[in-house]
Amino acid sequence: MDRRQRKTREAIFHAFTKLLSQKDFNQITVGEIIEVADIGRATFYSHFETKDYLLKAFCEELFCHIFDTENDDPHGHRHIFDCDGSDSVFLHLFQHLQKNDNNILALLASQNNDLFLKYFRANLETLVESQLSLFERPTNIPEAFWKNHIISTFIETLKWWIAGGMIETPELITEYFFSVV
Amino acid sequence: MDRRQRKTREAIFHAFTKLLSQKDFNQITVGEIIEVADIGRATFYSHFETKDYLLKAFCEELFCHIFDTENDDPHGHRHIFDCDGSDSVFLHLFQHLQKNDNNILALLASQNNDLFLKYFRANLETLVESQLSLFERPTNIPEAFWKNHIISTFIETLKWWIAGGMIETPELITEYFFSVV
DNA sequence: AATATAACCGAACAACGTGTTCGATAACAT
DNA sequence: ATGTTATCGAACACGTTGTTCGGTTATATT
Numbered sequence: 001m002d003r004r005q006r007k008t009r010e011a012i013f014h015a016f017t018k019l020l021s022q023k024d025f026n027q028i029t030v031g032e033i034i035e036v037a038d039i040g041r042a043t044f045y046s047h048f049e050t051k052d053y054l055l056k057a058f059c060e061e062l063f064c065h066i067f068d069t070e071n072d073d074p075h076g077h078r079h080i081f082d083c084d085g086s087d088s089v090f091l092h093l094f095q096h097l098q099k100n101d102n103n104i105l106a107l108l109a110s111q112n113n114d115l116f117l118k119y120f121r122a123n124l125e126t127l128v129e130s131q132l133s134l135f136e137r138p139t140n141i142p143e144a145f146w147k148n149h150i151i152s153t154f155i156e157t158l159k160w161w162i163a164g165g166m167i168e169t170p171e172l173i174t175e176y177f178f179s180v181v
Numbered sequence: 182m183d184r185r186q187r188k189t190r191e192a193i194f195h196a197f198t199k200l201l202s203q204k205d206f207n208q209i210t211v212g213e214i215i216e217v218a219d220i221g222r223a224t225f226y227s228h229f230e231t232k233d234y235l236l237k238a239f240c241e242e243l244f245c246h247i248f249d250t251e252n253d254d255p256h257g258h259r260h261i262f263d264c265d266g267s268d269s270v271f272l273h274l275f276q277h278l279q280k281n282d283n284n285i286l287a288l289l290a291s292q293n294n295d296l297f298l299k300y301f302r303a304n305l306e307t308l309v310e311s312q313l314s315l316f317e318r319p320t321n322i323p324e325a326f327w328k329n330h331i332i333s334t335f336i337e338t339l340k341w342w343i344a345g346g347m348i349e350t351p352e353l354i355t356e357y358f359f360s361v362v
Numbered sequence: 363a364a365t366a367t368a369a370c371c372g373a374a375c376a377a378c379g380t381g382t383t384c385g386a387t388a389a390c391a392t
Numbered sequence: 393a394t395g396t397t398a399t400c401g402a403a404c405a406c407g408t409t410g411t412t413c414g415g416t417t418a419t420a421t422t
Contacts, residue, residue, distance in 0.1 A: 026293075111295045111296075112207075112293045112295055113295075114292045114293055114294075114295075115292075138360040138361065140356065140357075140360055141356075141357045141360050141361065145338075145341060145357055146361075148337065148341050149334065149337065149338075149341075149361050152333065152334070152337035153330065153333070153334070156329065156330065156333035156337075157326075157330075160326060160329050160330075175321065175322075176321075176322045176326055179319040179321055179322050180319065180322065180327075180330050180362075181361075
């Protein structure tokens with residue numbers, strides 16, 4: 001990939017991240033992104049069709065970083081699925097989210113973030129499926145409902161944590177989460 | 182209240198309801214509401230400051246109808262809190278929602294409905310508080326978390342029901358709901 | 363019935379955001 | 393050195409929002 005393209009793309013992502021820490025996604029205008037990234041208008045639109053496609057690309061990189069099982073972790077980064085038996089992947093995920101790389105928390109807490117939540121849910125789906133054996137499903141409800149409930153509960157737990165200022169430890173939040181599912 | 186005001190307000194609400202059955206809230210423009218309601222532009226803005234305030238007023242009337250305990254029910258409408266011991270208010274609420282007066286389901290299922298969900302949650306809060314004794318709270322989690330979890334679960338159950346085409350009976354959905362909380 | 367009040371109309375307007383176009387310039391790969 | 397490709401930046405058409413204002417019509421009051 002052309003170095004210019006790479007630099008522009010990174011400048012856009014960087015500007016987007018910065019703006020996300022200041023305001024909600026749909027309060028951010030393309031004009032602002034262009035200004036902060038210091039690029040031309042046509043350049044932005046040559047990279048991303050619309051602002052929604054920027055979010056899509058952003059989420060894909062983000063979730064790839066958080067969820068992807070394929071990378072080798074050459075920098076000693078402890079992977080979400082790669083933990084010993086004493087703690088759960090959910091604890092690890094809460095810990096990871098607390099660090100707030102890439103301003104994922106801003107996206108989670110923001111208004112009108114349905115698109116982001118859609119991507120987040122889709123990625124959680126795989127994770128929850130792989131961990132379904134951890135949860136005891138009541139026999140009278142369908143598995144699809146149960147799975148949806150676990151995913152929803154995880155997201156709502158996370159939102160509750162963020163809304164309260166994240167004063168609890170990831171361990172405690174994980175305990176809360178498991179207590180209600 | 183002036184008959185003209187009342188008629189205009191009703192025309193706007195009616196147009197809004199009709200449009201909600203066709204598209205998401207934020208795809209609806211003020212221009213469309215005006216056209217369907219057949220009123221002048223300035224008239225709309227003399228009634229509602231913005232589209233969001235229209236939604237606010239719409240929700241207030243809607244939730245008043247569903248949740249308000251004060252009215253006398255002169256038309257034999259069975260009130261949400263006024264049910265015998267054998268069924269819960271939650272069952273009654275699911276039944277009420279299934280009828281889909283006022284296109285509330287369109288609002289629930291639509292994208293970018295945070296504002297609506299905010300109002301819905303606020304109204305559910307009172308309801309859940311009055312019914313807290315129905316649920317057994319695990320002793321190791323705070324009451325605020327527990328209350329939030331019940332409200333979230335109710336909303337997510339409802340969303341799941343709607344997304345699946347509402348093929349289950351309200352009784353079954355109520356059973357699902359109580360099985361997971 | 364006459365009058366004052368208040369709502370409505372509708373056209374025009376400014377402001378803002380979106381997405382496109384195009385010729386010129388600069389960076390890149392070979 | 394040369395051809396390709398990204399970027400620039402200004403201008404543009406378009407749609408949406410919310411306001412303004414003078415004229416018209418319905419309502420309430422007497």
